Amino acid sequence: MFGLASPLHLRRKGVVGMNKRNFIYIAQSNPRHLYPRVDDKLKTKLLCAQHDIPVPRLMGVCRVQRHIKQLPDFLADESQFCIKPAKGSGGKGILVITERQGNHFVKPSGVHVTEEEVARHVSNILSGLYSLGGKPDVALIEELVQFTSDFDGFSFEGVPDVRIIVYHGYPVMAMTRLSTHASDGKANLHQGAVGVGIDIATGRALKAVQHARPISEHPDTGRALNELVIPCWDEVLELAAKAFEMTELGYLGADIVLDRNRGPLLLELNARPGLAIQVANGRGLEPRVKLAAKQAANEQLGVKERVSYSREHIAPL
Amino acid sequence: MNAHRQIVIIITLLVLTGVSMITYKHRVLGFPLFATDTETVWNIESRLEFKALGGPVKVRINLPDSVSGVEILHGSEVSSGYDSGVERDHGMDFYQWSRDDALPGQQAVFLRNEVFFREVPVVTQEKPPLPITPELNEVATQVQKDFSDANAKSGAKEKNLVLKILRELNNPASEHLGVLLRDARRRSEQLQLAIDLLAMEGIAARMVRGVLLEDRQNNRSALFMLKVWLDGQWQLFDPRESSSVAWDGFIIFQEGTTPLFEVEGGENSSLRFSVLREQRASFITAVEAARNHRSLLVDFSIYSLPVAQQGTFKLLLLMPLGALVVVILRNLVGIRTSGTFMPILITLAFLQTGLLIGLLLFIMVVGTGLIVRSYLTRLNLLLVPRIAAVLVVVIIIYGAIGIAGHKLGFEWGLSVTVFPMIILSWTIERMSILWDEEGAHEVLIQGGGSLLTASLAYALMSNQIVADSIFLYPEALLVLLAAIIAIGSYSGYRLSDLRRFEPMERY
Numbered sequence: 001m002f003g004l005a006s007p008l009h010l011r012r013k014g015v016v017g018m019n020k021r022n023f024i025y026i027a028q029s030n031p032r033h034l035y036p037r038v039d040d041k042l043k044t045k046l047l048c049a050q051h052d053i054p055v056p057r058l059m060g061v062c063r064v065q066r067h068i069k070q071l072p073d074f075l076a077d078e079s080q081f082c083i084k085p086a087k088g089s090g091g092k093g094i095l096v097i098t099e100r101q102g103n104h105f106v107k108p109s110g111v112h113v114t115e116e117e118v119a120r121h122v123s124n125i126l127s128g129l130y131s132l133g134g135k136p137d138v139a140l141i142e143e144l145v146q147f148t149s150d151f152d153g154f155s156f157e158g159v160p161d162v163r164i165i166v167y168h169g170y171p172v173m174a175m176t177r178l179s180t181h182a183s184d185g186k187a188n189l190h191q192g193a194v195g196v197g198i199d200i201a202t203g204r205a206l207k208a209v210q211h212a213r214p215i216s217e218h219p220d221t222g223r224a225l226n227e228l229v230i231p232c233w234d235e236v237l238e239l240a241a242k243a244f245e246m247t248e249l250g251y252l253g254a255d256i257v258l259d260r261n262r263g264p265l266l267l268e269l270n271a272r273p274g275l276a277i278q279v280a281n282g283r284g285l286e287p288r289v290k291l292a293a294k295q296a297a298n299e300q301l302g303v304k305e306r307v308s309y310s311r312e313h314i315a316p317l
Numbered sequence: 318m319n320a321h322r323q324i325v326i327i328i329t330l331l332v333l334t335g336v337s338m339i340t341y342k343h344r345v346l347g348f349p350l351f352a353t354d355t356e357t358v359w360n361i362e363s364r365l366e367f368k369a370l371g372g373p374v375k376v377r378i379n380l381p382d383s384v385s386g387v388e389i390l391h392g393s394e395v396s397s398g399y400d401s402g403v404e405r406d407h408g409m410d411f412y413q414w415s416r417d418d419a420l421p422g423q424q425a426v427f428l429r430n431e432v433f434f435r436e437v438p439v440v441t442q443e444k445p446p447l448p449i450t451p452e453l454n455e456v457a458t459q460v461q462k463d464f465s466d467a468n469a470k471s472g473a474k475e476k477n478l479v480l481k482i483l484r485e486l487n488n489p490a491s492e493h494l495g496v497l498l499r500d501a502r503r504r505s506e507q508l509q510l511a512i513d514l515l516a517m518e519g520i521a522a523r524m525v526r527g528v529l530l531e532d533r534q535n536n537r538s539a540l541f542m543l544k545v546w547l548d549g550q551w552q553l554f555d556p557r558e559s560s561s562v563a564w565d566g567f568i569i570f571q572e573g574t575t576p577l578f579e580v581e582g583g584e585n586s587s588l589r590f591s592v593l594r595e596q597r598a599s600f601i602t603a604v605e606a607a608r609n610h611r612s613l614l615v616d617f618s619i620y621s622l623p624v625a626q627q628g629t630f631k632l633l634l635l636m637p638l639g640a641l642v643v644v645i646l647r648n649l650v651g652i653r654t655s656g657t658f659m660p661i662l663i664t665l666a667f668l669q670t671g672l673l674i675g676l677l678l679f680i681m682v683v684g685t686g687l688i689v690r691s692y693l694t695r696l697n698l699l700l701v702p703r704i705a706a707v708l709v710v711v712i713i714i715y716g717a718i719g720i721a722g723h724k725l726g727f728e729w730g731l732s733v734t735v736f737p738m739i740i741l742s743w744t745i746e747r748m749s750i751l752w753d754e755e756g757a758h759e760v761l762i763q764g765g766g767s768l769l770t771a772s773l774a775y776a777l778m779s780n781q782i783v784a785d786s787i788f789l790y791p792e793a794l795l796v797l798l799a800a801i802i803a804i805g806s807y808s809g810y811r812l813s814d815l816r817r818f819e820p821m822e823r824y
Binding site: 003004005006007009010011013015017018019020023024092127128129190191209212213214275278279282284 | 648651699700754755756759805806807808809810811812813814815816817818819820821822823
C-alpha cells in the first residue's frame with residue numbers, strides 16, 4: 001500500500017531493518033575497538049597473512065610523502081598493479097593500471113597516466129583525500145587480481161565480487177553485485193548495479209534485482225542471470241567463515257573475488273554490511289542470524305564444520 | 318541487570334519525575350497548563366504623604382492579609398533614602414520605612430502591591446466567636462429594641478437584614494435609627510452602630526478598610542466596608558451603596574483596631590491609593606507567586622536567573638525539541654540528512670530570518686558554494702586548506718548577498734550573517750564529496766532531507782505556545798529525554814525500511 005511494505009509481513013519474513021541492524025547486530029556483536037581490523041586495509045592484510053587467508057599480494061606500502069620519490073624505481077618493472085588508500089571507503093581513490101607503454105601507464109579504460117600523475121595520486125591518498133574524515137592515510141600497492149572468466153557475460157565492464165554476510169562465524173547470506181552500464185561499471189547497487197542473491201547451499205543464483213526491482217536477464221549483456229554459478233563455492237564460504245576468527249567481529253560482510261590462478265581471494269571486510277542483500281535474496285536475515293547465534297552458543301566448531309552447517313541448516317531458511 | 322531493563326527503568330523514572338513535577342506545579346503552585354492563559358492582575362499603588370518634622374522618621378502601612386484564593390505580591394517600593402522592608406508586629410504585617418535624618422518638609426513613600434485572584438476561592442475561614450452583646454446607653458437600647466421588633470415583624474433575615482440596616486444608616490431621617498444617627502455622623506461611627514445592631518441579632522460583623530478594585534482609580538482614600546459572617550463565610554458590604562461586594566472586588570488593608578498607617582516624626586499625613594488593572598499571561602503571575610512563597614522548585618530554577626539570561630535559556634530549552642525532531646525523522650522515518658545535527662543549527666538561523674527567507678538564503682549560499690567547490694575539486698587541494706578556501710568563499714557569498722540585497726532594497730539579505738558559516742562550509746564540502754561519490758541525486762535527497770528536518774524543527778521551535786510552555790515546565794525535558802532514549806532503543810522498522818523492502822512483498 002502506498003508503495004510501502006506491511007511491517008507485519010516483513011516481520012513474518014524476518015526482514016531486518018536499519019534500526020535492528022544498528023542497535024542489535026552491529027552494537028552488540030561488533031566491539032568498536034575491533035573496527036580498525038577491517039577499516040584499515042593494511043591491518044586487514046597483515047592479519048590475513050597471519051591467518052593464512054589468501055588476499056591480492058601486497059607489493060608495497062607508501063607511508064610518507066618522501067617515499068613517493070622512490071615510486072618510479074619501485075614500479076619500474078611493474079606493468080599491472082593497483083594503488084588504493086588503506087582507509088578508503090566505497091571504492092574511492094583506487095587507481096588500477098593494466099598496461100605499460102614506455103614511461104606511461106594505462107588504465108583499464110585505455111587512458112594514459114604519467115608517472116607524475118601516479119605520484120600525485122599517491123600524495124593525495126597520503127594527505128587523506130579519500131579517507132574517512134580526511135585523516136592522513138597510507139597507500140597500498142597491490143598486485144592486480146587476474147579475474148576468472150567464469151563471470152563473462154554476467155557483468156558489464158567491471159568484475160563482480162561476492163559479498164557474504166558472516167554471523168558469529170556462520171555464513172548466513174550471500175550475493176554478487178554485477179556492474180551495468182547504468183552503474184558506470186561500479187558494483188554499487190544504489191547506482192544501478194544488479195544484485196544477485198546466491199544460495200548458500202549451492203553457490204547458484206537465486207534471484208536478481210536492479211533498482212530493487214526483480215529482473216531475470218542482465219540489462220546490458222542479456223545473459224540469463226539464473227545460470228550464474230559461483231565456482232569454488234566451498235572455498236569461498238570457508239574463506240568468509242575464517243574472517244570471523246581473524247577479526248572477532250560477530251556481524252561481518254566479506255567481499256571475495258575469484259582469481260584465475262589463485263582461486264578465491266579476500267578483497268575487503270566490512271563491519272557494517274548493508275541490508276540490500278535481503279532484497280537480492282528475497283529472504284529476511286533474522287531467522288538465519290538467530291539459528292547461527294543459537295548454534296554458535298551451543299558448540300565451538302571449526303571453519304569446515306561451520307560452513308557445512310550453514311549449507312545444510314541455514315541455507316533453507 | 319541487562320541494558321534493556323535499565324532502559325525501561327530509566328524511562329519510567331524520567332517520565333514519573335517529569336510528570337509529577339509538572340502536576341505539582343500545575344495543581345499546587347497554580348501554574349496554568351498552557352502559556353496562553355491570561356488572568357487579571359490589580360496593581361495597587363499606595364502613596365503615603367506627610368510633612369516630616371526633621372529628625373528620625375518611621376512610617377508603616379498595614380499590609381493586606383493573605384486570604385486563600387488571593388495572592389498579594391508586594392515590593393518595588395520607590396522611596397529614596399529610606400530603609401524599607403516587611404515587618405511583623407502582633408501577628409500583623411507592615412511595610413515599614415525608616416530614616417534617621419529626614420529633612421523637614423513634604424515627603425512621600427510608595428508601596429506597590431500586585432493582587433490577583435485564583436479562579437476558585439477556597440473557603441478555609443474560621444468561624445468567628447458569637448458577638449458579645451454590646452452595652453448600650455438607654456436611648457440606644459430603646460432604639461435597638463424597636464428596630465428589632467420591627468425586623469421580627471417584617472421577617473428580614475441575614476443578608477436582607479444587613480442591607481436594611483445599611484439603608485437606614487444612609488437615611489438621616491430614618492424612622493428607627495434617626496435619633497442615633499444624629500450622634501454618629503462619621504462613617505466609622507455609623508458602621509460601629511451597624512455592628513452593634515447586628516450583634517444584637519447574633520450576627521458577627523467587623524469594620525474593615527481597603528481599596529475597591531476598579532480600573533484606573535487615582536488618588537482614592539481608603540474605603541470603609543462592613544464584613545459580615547453570613548452562611549459560613551465572611552461577606553463584604555459597601556455602606557455607601559448599601560450593597561454587597563464581590564469577594565474579588567475589594568482588597569482589605571486594615572481590619573479591626575489596627576491602624577491603617579502610622580507616621581512617627583511627621584504630621585499632616587495622608588494615604589492615597591491608585592488602582593490599575595492589567596491582563597497578564599497567567600504563568601508570569603504564577604512564577605512570581607511561587608517565588609514569593611519561596612517554593613524550592615521555582616527558587617532553584619531558571620526563573621531565579623536575571624531576565625536577560627532567562628531569554629537565553631528560553632532558546633536553549635528549545636534545542637531538545639529540535640533534537641527530538643531529528644531523532645524521529647532519522648530513526649523512525651529514515652530521512653537522510655547531511656550531518657546529523659546540522660539541521661538544528663540551520664533551524665536556529667531560520668528562527669532569526671524566518672522560514673522562507675531562511676530557505677532562500679540557505680539555497681543561495683550552498684548552491685553558489687557548491688559551484689565554486691566543484692572547481693576546487695579540480696585543483697586537488699589538501700583537505701584543510703580546501704575547507705578553509707570554501708569558508709572564505711562562503712564569507713564572500715555572505716558579503717555579496719548582504720550588499721546586493723541592501724543596494725536592491727532587500728534588507729533581509731543582511732540577515733544571511735546569522736547562518737553558521739563553519740557549518741555551511743562543512744555542508745558544502747560534504748555535499749560536494751557526496752556529489753562525486755554518489756551523484757547529484759543523493760545530494761538532492763540529503764539536502765532536501767536536511768531542509769525538511771530544519772523546516773519541521775522550525776515549525777515546532779518557532780511556535781510561541783510551545784516555547785512558553787517548555788519555559789513554563791522545563792521538567793518536560795525529562796519526558797523528552799525519556800522519549801529520545803525510547804526511540805534510541807527502538808529496533809523496529811523505519812518508514813524508509815518499509816519503502817525499501819516493498820519488493821519483498823511480492824516474493
